[in-house]
Amino acid sequence: xxxxxxxxSNGRKVERLWLLLGGQVLPVRRTGEKFFIHASFTTPLRINxxxxxxxxxxxxxxxxxxxxxAANDEFKTRP
Numbered sequence: 353x354x355x356x357x358x359x360x361s362n363g364r365k366v367e368r369l370w371l372l373l374g375g376q377v378l379p380v381r382r383t384g385e386k387f388f389i390h391a392s393f394t395t396p397l398r399i400n401x402x403x404x405x406x407x408x409x410x411x412x413x414x415x416x417x418x419x420x421x422a423a424n425d426e427f428k429t430r431p
Contacts (some may be wrong), residue, residue: 357415366406366414371416392417 360366367377367386374388384402388410399407 358418360364360411361405363401363404363406366410369414370410373421374416375417386402388413390417392420 358369360365369380370377370388371392373390378387378389379385379401380387380398384400386399386401388397388399390396390413391414397407397410398414399410
């Protein structure tokens, strides 16, 4: 798997990648915030869903998940 770090300000793309990597995104009622939850982390991230940018902490965790996934990929050798 290509493990290039993600640098984006597109919140929809980050949310889609988070879900593909096995996370959950839960909206917090009446606040416009979102919880980003993943089994690999003990504490969820609480992110303001009304902003257009992507917080650095969320990008950091997303890149960390991608590195962990790449490290756990099977190494296939040719017979």
